[in-house]
Amino acid sequence: MDLERSDDQELFRETTRRFLESTAPVATVRQWSEKEPSGYPADWWRRGAELGWVSLLVAEEDGGGSVSGTGLADLALVAEEMGRLVSPGPLLMANVVASAVSDLGTADQRAEVLPGLLSGESVATWCLAEPTTPAVGGDGVALEAVDDGARFVLTGVKLPVEAAADAGHLLVTARVDGGLTQFLVPAATPGVTVSPLQSLDLSRRFAEVRFDGVTVGPESVLGEVGAAADQVERQLQTVVALQCATMVGAVDEMFTRTVEYAFDRFSFGRALASYQALKHRFADMKLWLEASHATTVGAVRSVDAGEERAAELVSVAKSYVGTKGPVILQDCVQLHGGIGVTWDHDLHLYLRRVVQERALFGTPEEHRERIAARMGV
Amino acid sequence: MATGTGRGEPNEDVEAFRLRARAWLAEHMQRLPDDVDNYHLMRDDEFGVRARELQRTLYDGGFAGICFPTEYGGLGLSREHQQAFTQESAPYEMPVLFNVPTLSILAPTILDFGTEEQKQRHIPAILRGEEMWVQFLSEPSGGSDLAGLVTRATRDGDVFVLNGSKIWSSGAFRSDYALCLARTDWHAPKHRGLTMFIVKIHQPGIEVQQIRMVNGWNEFCQEYFDDVAIPAENVLGQVNDGWTVASRLLIHERDAVGGASKYTSGQGPGGERSGTLGRLDQLARSTGQASDRRVRQLVAEDRVNERVAQQLVRRVTAGIASGHFPPPAGAMPRLFAATANERHRDMALEITGRSAAAWHEGDQVGEVSVEYLFRQGGSLGGGSNEMQRNIISERVLGMPREYAADKDRPFDEVRHNATPSRSR
Numbered sequence: 019m020d021l022e023r024s025d026d027q028e029l030f031r032e033t034t035r036r037f038l039e040s041t042a043p044v045a046t047v048r049q050w051s052e053k054e055p056s057g058y059p060a061d062w063w064r065r066g067a068e069l070g071w072v073s074l075l076v077a078e079e080d081g082g083g084s085v086s087g088t089g090l091a092d093l094a095l096v097a098e099e100m101g102r103l104v105s106p107g108p109l110l111m112a113n114v115v116a117s118a119v120s121d122l123g124t125a126d127q128r129a130e131v132l133p134g135l136l137s138g139e140s141v142a143t144w145c146l147a148e149p150t151t152p153a154v155g156g157d158g159v160a161l162e163a164v165d166d167g168a169r170f171v172l173t174g175v176k177l178p179v180e181a182a183a184d185a186g187h188l189l190v191t192a193r194v195d196g197g198l199t200q201f202l203v204p205a206a207t208p209g210v211t212v213s214p215l216q217s218l219d220l221s222r223r224f225a226e227v228r229f230d231g232v233t234v235g236p237e238s239v240l241g242e243v244g245a246a247a248d249q250v251e252r253q254l255q256t257v258v259a260l261q262c263a264t265m266v267g268a269v270d271e272m273f274t275r276t277v278e279y280a281f282d283r284f285s286f287g288r289a290l291a292s293y294q295a296l297k298h299r300f301a302d303m304k305l306w307l308e309a310s311h312a313t314t315v316g317a318v319r320s321v322d323a324g325e326e327r328a329a330e331l332v333s334v335a336k337s338y339v340g341t342k343g344p345v346i347l348q349d350c351v352q353l354h355g356g357i358g359v360t361w362d363h364d365l366h367l368y369l370r371r372v373v374q375e376r377a378l379f380g381t382p383e384e385h386r387e388r389i390a391a392r393m394g395v
Numbered sequence: 396m397a398t399g400t401g402r403g404e405p406n407e408d409v410e411a412f413r414l415r416a417r418a419w420l421a422e423h424m425q426r427l428p429d430d431v432d433n434y435h436l437m438r439d440d441e442f443g444v445r446a447r448e449l450q451r452t453l454y455d456g457g458f459a460g461i462c463f464p465t466e467y468g469g470l471g472l473s474r475e476h477q478q479a480f481t482q483e484s485a486p487y488e489m490p491v492l493f494n495v496p497t498l499s500i501l502a503p504t505i506l507d508f509g510t511e512e513q514k515q516r517h518i519p520a521i522l523r524g525e526e527m528w529v530q531f532l533s534e535p536s537g538g539s540d541l542a543g544l545v546t547r548a549t550r551d552g553d554v555f556v557l558n559g560s561k562i563w564s565s566g567a568f569r570s571d572y573a574l575c576l577a578r579t580d581w582h583a584p585k586h587r588g589l590t591m592f593i594v595k596i597h598q599p600g601i602e603v604q605q606i607r608m609v610n611g612w613n614e615f616c617q618e619y620f621d622d623v624a625i626p627a628e629n630v631l632g633q634v635n636d637g638w639t640v641a642s643r644l645l646i647h648e649r650d651a652v653g654g655a656s657k658y659t660s661g662q663g664p665g666g667e668r669s670g671t672l673g674r675l676d677q678l679a680r681s682t683g684q685a686s687d688r689r690v691r692q693l694v695a696e697d698r699v700n701e702r703v704a705q706q707l708v709r710r711v712t713a714g715i716a717s718g719h720f721p722p723p724a725g726a727m728p729r730l731f732a733a734t735a736n737e738r739h740r741d742m743a744l745e746i747t748g749r750s751a752a753a754w755h756e757g758d759q760v761g762e763v764s765v766e767y768l769f770r771q772g773g774s775l776g777g778g779s780n781e782m783q784r785n786i787i788s789e790r791v792l793g794m795p796r797e798y799a800a801d802k803d804r805p806f807d808e809v810r811h812n813a814t815p816s817r818s819r
Binding site for chain 1: 676679680685688691692694695696698699702703706707709710711713714717719727730731781783784785786787788789791792794795797
C-alpha cells in the first residue's frame with residue numbers, strides 16, 4: 019500500500035475494507051466458492067460497483083471518475099484490500115475493459131457497454147492469452163480475424179479467460195493481416211463457445227473461449243484496425259500492476275497472521291517469536307514484503323503517470339512480487355506447521371490466489387525476459 | 396561566476412535548481428571518461444587530493460552540502476534538490492570519496508550533538524573539502540557487540556587520556572578527524588560508561604596501519620592509541636552518554652549504506668551501480684552471452700533488484716517520516732542492499748564462467764572473480780546482516796530481544812575480551 023496516499027484515498031480504502039469485511043469475510047468467500055456459480059452473488063458485485071470499483075479508470079463523461087486524480091492508484095487500493103480477503107469478482111477484467119472502452123470506444127460502444135459495467139449489472143472480460151504462445155502481452159497473440167471487406171471473421175482459442183461465463187462482452191485481442199486489433203464482441207455472438215476450466219483459485223472462474231468463424235461487423239472494432247499494440251501494452255500494464263497489488267494484499271494479510279501466530283504459539287515454554295532462528299526468517303519475510311509493496315507502488319505510479327519506463331517498472335514489480343510472494347507464503351506454511359497444509363486453514367486460499375496471479379499475464383520469468391529485451395541485451 | 400551565489404537561492408524550486416545545476420556542472424566539472432566511473436577514480440585518488448579539490452569546487456560554486464543547514468555553510472534545501480543534483484551530476488567526476496562516511500555519517504552526527512562551537516569549527520570545513528572524517532567504533536576484541544568495547548579514556552584534569560585500539564575505519568590514513576567511542580566509566584553497565592570524542596587523527600600517540608584485504612584493497616585501517624591526550628572540549632554530547640551519540644551515528648550509517656542518506660552528493664558509494672562491470676548487461680555483452688536465455692534472466696534479475704532497492708528506500712524513508720515505521724526500519728534497505736549485492740556477485744561470477752579462473756593482464760573480466768572474494772563485505776560493514784535481522788524482528792516486528800548476559804551489570808563484572816595490544 020502506498021504510504022504517501024491522500025486522506026481521500028485513505029477514506030476510500032477504509033470504506034472498501036469495511037464493506038469487504040462485513041459482507042465477504044473469508045468464511046463467506048469459502049461458501050460462495052462452493053455454492054455460487056460465479057463465486058459471488060450478483061447483488062454483492064452490484065453493491066461493490068456502487069462504491070466505485072469499476073468507475074475509477076473511466077472518464078467522468080462516461081459516468082466514471084477517480085478519487086485522487088490517479089485512478090490506478092485508487093484501484094490498486096481496492097485490489098490490495100480484495101487480495102487481503104481473497105475476495106472473488108472480476109475486478110481486474112471489468113476495469114481493464116471499462117477503461118479501454120472509455121478511452122477508445124465509439125459513442126455506440128460506450129453506450130452499449132459502460133452503463134452496465136459501471137453499475138455492476140454486467141461484467142466483461144479481456145481475452146488475451148492463448149494456449150500455445152508463451153510471450154507476454156500482444157506478442158503472444160495469434161488469433162486471426164480475417165477481413166472479408168465488410169466483416170471480420172475470428173477463428174482461434176483464448177485461454178485462460180477469467181469470468182468468461184458471466185461476461186456480457188468480450189474484449190478480444192486479435193490480428194488482422196498481422197497487425198494487433200481489438201474487438202468488442204457480445205458473448206452471445208454465434209460461434210463463441212465458453213468451456214469452464216479447472217483453476218487453482220477456488221473463488222474465481224476461468225474458461226477456454228473458442229471462436230469458430232465468429233463474424234462481427236466493423237462496429238465491433240475497438241480503436242483502429244492493425245494499430246492496437248500501444249493500447250494492448252497499456253492494458254497489460256494496468257492488469258499486471260493490479261495483479262501485484264492483489265498479491266501484496268494477500269501476502270501482507272497472511273504474513274501478519276503468521277507473525278501473530280508466532281507470538282501466540284508456545285513450544286518448550288517459549289513463544290515461537292523468541293527463537294532467533296525464526297526471528298531471522300521473519301525479518302527476511304518482512305523485508306521482502308515491504309519491498310513488494312514498494313515495487314508495486316512504483317509500478318502503479320509510473321503507469322498512472324503514463325511514463326515511458328512504466329513498461330519496465332511493471333515487469334520489475336511482477337518479477338519481484340511474483341517470485342517473492344509464493345516464497346513468503348510457503349514460509350508462512352512452514353512456520354504454521356502441519357495446520358498450514360490443511361484444507362480448513364485459510365493459508366491455501368491465499369497461496370492459490372497468489373500462485374494464480376503469478377501465472378497469468380506473464381510469469382516472473384517471462385517478465386524478466388521483457389526487462390532484458392528492453393535493456394537491449 | 397554567474398551562478399556562484401555560494402548559498403543557493405531561497406525557496407528555489409527543484410526544477411529551477413536542476414537547470415541551474417545542469418548549466419553549472421557543464422561549465423565547471425570534468426566529464427567522466429568513457430568506461431570510467433567515480434569508483435575507479437576514487438581508487439586512483441588514494442590520498443583524496445582530487446576529491447578535496449572537487450569538493451572545494453562544489454563549495455565555491457554554491458552546490459556543496461545541499462541538505463546541510465545554511466548557518467553551517469550548506470544550502471538548506473530538500474532531499475528532492477539533492478536527488479536532482481545527483482542525477483544531473485552523474486556524467487561528471489564527483490568527490491564521492493566524501494560521501495561515506497564524512498558527509499553522510501560523521502557530519503550529520505556532529506549536527507545532531509555538537510556544540511555551536513564544534514559545529515562552526517567542523518561543518519563548514521567539511522563542506523569546503525578541508526576535513527575528511529572517519530569513525531573509530533569497532534575494536535579488534537569485538538564485532539557486533541559494539542557497546543562491549545574496551546578502549547579506555549581516563550580523565551586527567553582538562554584532558555582525557557586515550558589508550559587502546561580501533562579497527563575497520565575506512566581511509567583513516569588519509570583522513571583528518573575521527574569520532575571515537577571509548578569507555579570512561581568501567582563501573583557502569585556497558586552502554587552507560589561510554590563517551591564519544593572528536594579526535595585529530597595525525598598526532599603523537601596515534602599510529603594508523605592500513606589493512607590489506609582479500610581483493611587488494613587497503614582502505615580499512617587499524618589504529619593504536621598510546622596515551623593520547625584529548626581536550627575535554629572535544630567530547631561530543633555528554634560524558635558517559637556516548638551510546639546515545641553512537642546509536643544516532645549508526646542510524647546515519649545505515650541510511651548511508653542503504654542509499655537513503657540525503658547528505659551525499661553524486662552517485663556512489665550508496666548510489667546506483669555503474670561502470671563496465673557493475674552492470675550485468677554490460678558483462679553479458681562483453682562475454683558474448685547477450686542472447687543466452689539463462690544469462691538474460693540473470694541480467695534482468697539484477698535490474699529488478701536495483702530498481703526495487705531504490706523503491707524500498709523511498710518507501711522506508713516516507714514511512715519513517717510519517718511514523719508508519721519506527722526509525723530502526725532503516726535496517727530494511729540496508730539488508731536489501733547487502734543481500735542484493737551478494738546475489739549480484741554470484742550472478743556476475745556465473746556469467747563470467749571460466750574467465751573467472753584466468754585472464755589476460757588488464758582484462759576487467761578478471762575483476763569479477765577478485766571482487767567475488769569480497770562478496771561478504773557489504774553484509775558485514777555497518778552491522779552484519781544478522782544484526783540487521785535482529786533489529787527488524789525486534790524493533791520493527793516487536794519480537795522478544797535476544798538474551799544478554801551483560802544487561803544492567805557493571806562492565807567490570809562482565810566477562811569480556813582483553814584490551815588488545817599492538818601486533819607487529
